[in-house]
Amino acid sequence: MKCLVTGGAGYVGSHVVISLLDAGHEVAVIDNLSTGHLAALPDNIRFFHIDLLDIQAINEIVSGEKWDVVLHFAALSLVGESMSNPFYYLRQNYVTALNLIETCANNGIKRFVFSSTAALFGGKERVSLIPDNAQIEPNSPYGESKFLIERALVWADQICGMRSASLRYFNAAGADPQGRLGEDHTPETHLIPLTIDTALGLRPKLKLFGNDYPTRDGTCIRDYIHVTDLADAHIRVIKQLDHRSVTYNLGNGLGFTNLEVLQSVERISGLKLPWEWAPRRQGDPAVLVADSSHMRRETGWAPRYQTIDVIVETALKWRQDNPDGYKIVPNHYDHRTMGKFVNI
Template structure:
């Protein structure tokens, strides 16, 4: 298939690009590089430096080829920032996606895969893994913005026949097992890279928020799914879109506590993690774990990297090899040109 990947210079998007290439698909990337990295775009891939907020430029890219599928990863994604500036998040994520969806419908793109989120489900699901048809109750404007987009895709299917997959995934983690790509956010907010950076001396003062949750060790439990497994799920759903639209949760199905993440990094690295307790953060549910049974039944998808130490090992290996993330290589590329 000929695939256009928006946000293909970001963490999950870039891993999806190399997985698509590995599977024999033809790929192009659209990204405004506001949070992504040009060095994360696979060599030889067509690159459009375009902001989806510009409907004319977006339409020009969609009209430039006969795409078999568009995979949409580009979005603002910091929950805390969305709580501080809700209308900016709601407007940016929805309007940029709407510009893209409108162009895809106008130019008869048959398949659309959407990077959605577990933030749609809120925090009152108890300890049971969350099924794909659980009650929608976003606990942040970020989650709400993703739900707006899912609803727009419903109408794109009903009116224009554009089939879509909304993939609601949990905590993306790890790095490409071959060492080609990794995680490099600025600022970094994810626990695994923050914990790794603390042992590398790059970010002292790691904090674990809350030790009085109703869990086995008092800390929050989250579902960490390897980014390569996420990419695999995006590819598997493409064939389903020949006949219908689908919605799935994507997760490891195993919950790991904040304290267990710290312990895993210590095991894998052989180093002690410097950390301290901090008060709970408002809005953090005790447990968020995915039930991905429906995805497995329909596509045969199963996480290959289900063990937390496996996930941490790939992340640590990439971070040790790239202590400054992609910035070193980008600086070198700029000097070379």
């Protein structure tokens, strides 16, 4: 297939890019490098340094060639930041996606894969796995922006015949098992890399928020899905789009507590890390775990990296090998190339 990937220099996007290449597909990447890393892209890949707010540039790329599928990862993704800057998040995520969706529909693209989120399901307390048809109730502008995009894709299918897959994944974690890629955010907000950095002495004392939740050890339970398993799901779902649009929740189906993550990092690294309890954060539900049975039944997909120790092991190895991350700060990239194809 000939695949166009937006946000392909980001964490999940870059892992999907190398998985597509490993499977023998042709890939081109669009990214504005606001949060992504040029160093996360393979050598000699076709890379377009553009912003999705530039609809003319998008149209030139989409209309210029015949694409078999477009995969959309580019987005702002910090829930807390979206609460501080709600309209910026809504505008940035929705308008950029709408520009891309409209351009794809107008140019006869028939398959579109969208990186959605478990943030659609809000902060409601749940005692069971969350299925695809659970009630949508975003509790942040970030979650709301993703839901608006899902709805736009529904109309793109009904009116324009562009079939789409909305993949609502939970906590992406880990790193490429071959050590080619890892997780490097600025700022970093995810528990596993924060815990690893604390163990390696790259950050000060870690804080665990809340120890009085109704869980097995009093800390929050989250569903961590290995980023390589996520990439596999994105590739598998493309075949579904030959027939219809689909929506799937993606996770391990296994929940791990915050304290279990900390203990796993200590166990795998052999290091003791400094940490302390902190009060609950407002809006943190006790349990968020995906029911991915629909995806498993229809595509044959199943996570290969299921235990928290295996997930942590891949993340730890990449961080030990790359203590400075990708070593390329996005703002250091030559923005005079914005809007152009860049041969890297």
